Amino acid sequence: MPEGRRATMRGNKKKDTRPELAVRRLLHAMGFRFRLHRRDLPGTPDVVFPTRRKAIQVHGCFWHQHEGCRSATLPATRQEYWLPKLARNRERDRQAEAALTALGWQVMTVWECEVTDVGRLGPRLRHFLGFPKARG
Numbered sequence: 001m002p003e004g005r006r007a008t009m010r011g012n013k014k015k016d017t018r019p020e021l022a023v024r025r026l027l028h029a030m031g032f033r034f035r036l037h038r039r040d041l042p043g044t045p046d047v048v049f050p051t052r053r054k055a056i057q058v059h060g061c062f063w064h065q066h067e068g069c070r071s072a073t074l075p076a077t078r079q080e081y082w083l084p085k086l087a088r089n090r091e092r093d094r095q096a097e098a099a100l101t102a103l104g105w106q107v108m109t110v111w112e113c114e115v116t117d118v119g120r121l122g123p124r125l126r127h128f129l130g131f132p133k134a135r136g
């Protein structure tokens with residue numbers, strides 16, 4: 001299958017993006033163990049804590065249209081292309097989160113623009129996850 005089409009079928013879901021790696025690094029430093037990209041779960045969550053039934057999605061601000069975020073500004077041109085495409089991304093995010101929640105999972109979204117502020121993100125992650133255990 002040509003790479004272009006494969007990318008299309010995946011949607012805009014990219015693995016191992018820079019913000020995602022930053023979140024994983026931080027979680028590691030905090031002592032958490034986790035799984036990545038569980039394809040058997042709705043939306044293939046980026047970071048998964050199976051025993052806690054908690055998942056973290058790391059979203060790019062533009063592709064997932066972070067509300068009120070500077071980075072989510074639409075390009076001035078070709079809006080007839082971008083608007084439906086980005087709306088579909090958001091809809092897909094909403095559905096994945098709803099499906100995960102219905103399965104008894106808790107989901108936290110970390111936005112790309114929040115990743116650099118470790119002083120705020122660290123406590124938020126701790127609040128969501130609790131404390132690390134010996135086995136994650």
Ligand SMILES: [Zn+2]
Nearest residue numbers: 061066069113
């Ligand atoms: Zn943002």
